[in-house]
Every structure is written in structure tokens, then in C-alpha cells.
Amino acid sequence: MLRIAIQSKGRLNEESLALLSDIGISVDDSKRKFLSKAPNFPIEVLYMRDDDIPQVVSSGTSALGIVGLNEVEEKGLPVNIVKKLGFGTCRVSLAIPKGEEYNGPEFFNGKRIATSYPNILKKYLKANNINAEIEIITGSVEIAPAAGIADAICDLVSSGGTLVSNGLKEVESIVYSEAVLIANPSLTADQQETLNEMLFRLDSAIVSRGKKYLLMNIPQSKMDEAIKILPAMRSPTVMPLAAEGWCSMHSVVDEDDLWDKIRQLKNIGAEGILVLNVDKIIP
Ligand code: ATP
Ligand code: ZN
Numbered sequence: 545m546l547r548i549a550i551q552s553k554g555r556l557n558e559e560s561l562a563l564l565s566d567i568g569i570s571v572d573d574s575k576r577k578f579l580s581k582a583p584n585f586p587i588e589v590l591y592m593r594d595d596d597i598p599q600v601v602s603s604g605t606s607a608l609g610i611v612g613l614n615e616v617e618e619k620g621l622p623v624n625i626v627k628k629l630g631f632g633t634c635r636v637s638l639a640i641p642k643g644e645e646y647n648g649p650e651f652f653n654g655k656r657i658a659t660s661y662p663n664i665l666k667k668y669l670k671a672n673n674i675n676a677e678i679e680i681i682t683g684s685v686e687i688a689p690a691a692g693i694a695d696a697i698c699d700l701v702s703s704g705g706t707l708v709s710n711g712l713k714e715v716e717s718i719v720y721s722e723a724v725l726i727a728n729p730s731l732t733a734d735q736q737e738t739l740n741e742m743l744f745r746l747d748s749a750i751v752s753r754g755k756k757y758l759l760m761n762i763p764q765s766k767m768d769e770a771i772k773i774l775p776a777m778r779s780p781t782v783m784p785l786a787a788e789g790w791c792s793m794h795s796v797v798d799e800d801d802l803w804d805k806i807r808q809l810k811n812i813g814a815e816g817i818l819v820l821n822v823d824k825i826i827p
Pocket of ligand 2: 593
């Protein structure tokens with residue numbers, strides 16, 4: 545049995561559960577307890593505050609965990625980062641009141657900086673030879689300057705909307721973060737085997753994310769042009785149609801490029817274009 549710690553509620557909870565479900569590990573979320581066992585895979589899910597996940601994984605209480613890289617860096621405990629998961633992307637940044645002039649990290653000399661990430665901040669200040677005072681605050685760091693608690697903040701930023709609505713501007717980005725799968729550094733052989741199976745499935749789930757399956761009819765004379773437009777794992781699948789001079793083409797495309805590709809294919813005479821969801825890709 546392998547245990548995986550995920551955030552019990554908050555920004556990473558839903559996507560962590562969705563990812564587990566994508567790789568065939570379903571846990572009954574409606575009857576959520578502290579610990580729930582997957583019925584179809586030798587794994588149990590432990591629900592925790594994200595701050596505690598690096599600790600339970602490094603101590604071995606939980607073999608695995610899904611947590612933001614920011615928490616891993618902040619705690620600095622020995623865990624292996626096994627895989628980047630591509631969601632929960634954000635950065636730990638320094639921000640100051642928007643009216644202040646900024647001309648480099650020396651700005652922070654002698655200033656008070658509010659943060660929930662004292663270790664990440666300390667490391668940055670040391671590397672840049674800056675003497676500043678750190679005020680540790682655990683929630684709503686962004687209100688600290690307006691409340692007179694600090695001159696600047698060091699906090700998580702994704703879109704930057706929260707900063708703007710608090711009259712702040714981002715001036716330095718210190719650490720990049722996304723959700724990662726972490727593991728205890730000394731797994732047993734059995735645990736390693738379960739993790740390997742998870743990783744195999746995860747690769748397929750991550751590859752399939754944001755992919756669409758495209759089918760269409762193309763005049764045979766335009767096939768070469770269509771192949772150039774449509775990349776595929778090897779090359780697009782082409783099948784002859786009963787109608788003379790036409791064939792059917794299938795390919796997988798990135799959702800981001802979908803409409804662009806469709807426009808190009810229409811321009812060379814593609815007809816009857818079908819777009820389907822991709823469930824799994826096993827390379
Ligand atoms: P908990 O109650 O579990 O301690 P929390 O309030 O510390 O929750 P959340 O706000 O749910 O944490 O954020 C969890 C993680 O989501 C962060 O540690 C970070 O990795 C990621 N994240 C992504 N974008 C953002 C963002 N804009 N602001 C805050 N966190 C973000
Ligand atoms: Zn937290």
C-alpha cells in the first residue's frame with residue numbers, strides 16, 4: 545500500500561483529485577475522510593494542509609505527495625521531486641506599492657517585507673546582499689503595506705490581479721512554481737513498483753491533456769499540403785474514401801492550435817471536419 549498526501553481544500557485539491565482519476569485512481573470524494581483508500585489501486589489518499597505535505601513525505605508517513613514547488617522550496621526538507629504536473633503554476637514575487645519608484649533589488653535595503661515564505665525570501669536577500677526585515681504573516685499578505693505592517697511583500701502571484709487590486713506592483717520574481725509529485729527518498733521496492741506504474745500512467749495523462757483528435761475529408765491532390773499542416777506522433781493516418789479523388793485524414797492536434805489548423809485545412813479544401821476529445825495517449 546502506498547500513501548499519497550494531497551491538499552484537503554484549496555487551489556490544488558480539485559486538480560490533484562482529477563489527475564488521480566485520470567490515471568485510474570478513483571477515491572470517493574463525497575465521503576471524504578482524513579484518509580481514503582482507492583478501490584482499484586494499492587493506494588490511499590491522505591488529505592492535509594499543503595504546508596504539511598513536505599514534512600509527511602520526508603518523514604515517510606506518506607510515501608508520496610502532490611504539492612506546490614513553492615512549499616517544497618520553503619520547507620527545504622529532503623524529498624525527491626518526481627514529476628512536474630503542469631497545474632497550479634505561479635511564482636513567488638516581491639511587490640511594492642505601485643506609486644514607489646523601483647530601480648533594482650537595493651530598493652529593499654532597510655525595508656520591512658511581509659511574507660509567508662521567510663526561507664525563500666531569506667535566501668534571495670542573502671544572494672543579493674540585501675539587509676531587510678522579514679515580517680512573517682500567514683494569510684492576506686497583500687494587505688500588509690496598506691495596513692502599515694510592511695513596506696513591501698513577498699508572496700505568490702499568478703495573474704497579478706490580487707496585487708493590482710491592492711495597489712501593488714510586482715518588481716522581482718524569485719521562484720517559479722507548479723504542482724509537483726514528490727516522494728520519500730527511501731521507498732521500498734514494492735512502493736517503487738507502484739510509483740513506476742503511476743508514472744507510466746501520468747506520462748500518458750499529461751501528454752493527452754489539451755489534445756484533440758481531428759478527422760476530415762481532403763481532396764487527394766491536397767494531401768501533401770495537409771500533411772504539412774498536421775503534425776502527428778508519426779504522420780497523420782490517411783484512408784481512401786469511396787468517392788473518387790478524396791481521402792479521409794486523422795490526426796491529433798494541440799487544442800491551442802486547433803482553430804488555426806482548421807482554418808488552414810478549410811483553405812485547402814478540407815470538408816466534414818470532426819473534432820473529438822482524446823481520453824488517453826500511450827506513446
Ligand atoms: P492550506 O489551507 O492547504 O494551507 P493555502 O491557503 O496555503 O491552503 P492555497 O491558496 O489553496 O493554499 O494555494 C495552494 C497552492 O496553490 C500554493 O501553495 C501554490 O503552489 C498554488 N497557487 C497557484 N496559484 C496561486 C495563486 N495565485 N495564489 C496562491 N497560490 C497559488
Ligand atoms: Zn498552506
